[in-house]
Amino acid sequence: MKIISYNVNGIRAASTKGLINWLQATDADMVCLQEVKALEEQIPEIIILIEQLGYYHYWFPATKKGYSGVAILTKIKPVHISYGCGESWIDAEGRILRADFDTFSLMSLYMPSGSSGDERQLKKYEFMRFFDVYIDELRKQFPNLIISGDYNICHRPIDIHNPKSNANSSGFLPEERAWMELFMDNGFIDSFRHFNKDPHHYTWWSYRAGSRGKNLGWRIDYHLVSKPMEDRLKNVRILPDALHSDHCPVLLEID
Template identity: 85%
Template sequence: MKIISYNVNGIRAASTKNFFGWLQATDADMVCLQEVKALPSQIPEIIALIEQLGYHHYWFPAEKKGYSGVAILSKIKPNLVEFGCGEEWIDKEGRILRADFDDFSLMSLYMPSGSSGDERQVKKYEFMRFFDVYIGELRKEIPHLIVSGDYNICHTAIDIHNPKSNANSSGFLPEEREWMQLFLDNGFIDTFRHFNKDPHHYTWWSYRAGSRGKNLGWRIDYHLATRPMESRLKNVRILPDAIHSDHCPVLLEME
């Protein structure tokens, strides 16, 4: 089984860069998308393409047009789809979507960024505190869970191109990194690091100063799997050659 997580930074923009030709070639079974920035009603041609590729599709857009939003595409029809998390402000921003299958559940997550200023950083911390409790309760019900998406956090110094100059940057703040460590310690596996301990693997690059060509990036997109899923994990690859966004996809292969 192949599961892709991809912040597409606008599904309409990505579709103009042969995103769907690329997706067909990957032959992915399930796809978690973030920052879709569209309502399904706005993209009938894209919906038709998704269905032609054999995917069931589920969307949880933000109330604000052209902003945020998550989706899950799956060739296997879920038993249940949970739209949102019940926290009003988070659900208005379209940040959490979950699909339940026979033997595991898959969540598409888009954590807030704090890079636009102090107010959004405060909301990011609020989200992090909420998410800890929310996932803790969810795991009692669903022990086999994969939370895939854009966490907007670099966990360690090898996950960012210049840790010293970014020490005070949102996404690499000590409080954020500590939260990620505690989240993992509480029973999740960073599936990429499970297979690959090397530096210089990134999933997002600034559009400024040719950052992508120089590989001056951040690893902020993850497949985090609960520990009961460990025996099913087979491989994880970051796919930097997919250029439909300022992010790139992460591919998880599992039994």
């Protein structure tokens, strides 16, 4: 089974760059999208094409148009879809969507960024505190859980092109990295690092100064897999040749 996570930075813009043809060629069983920046009624032509590829599709947009929003595409019909997390400001920003299947649950996550200033950084910390408690409770009911998405955090120095100069940058702050460490220690596997310990693998690049061509990136997109599913992990690959966004997809293969 192939599961993709992809921050498309606007599904309408990504679709003009060949996203739908790429999805067809990739033939993933499930796709978690982040930052779709669209309501369903704004993208009828895109939805028709998605359905033609054989996907059921579920959308959880932000209330603010052109902002945030997550989606799940799946060729296997879920037994249940959970929209949001019950925290009003998080749900208004369209950040959490979960699909439950017979043997596991899959979440598309878009964690806030703090890069725009102190106020959003504080909201990011608020989200992180909430998410800890929320996931602890959720795993009591759904122990087999995959949380796929844009965490907006580089876990370790190996996950960022220049850790020294970014030591005070949102996304690589000590508090964020410590949270990521504790979150994983509490029962999740960084599936990419489970298979690959090498440096220079990134999932996001700034549009400035030719960063992508120089591979000056950050690894901020993850498939975190709960430990009871460890024996089902088969492979994880970052797909940097997909050029529909400033992010690139991450492909997880499980039994």
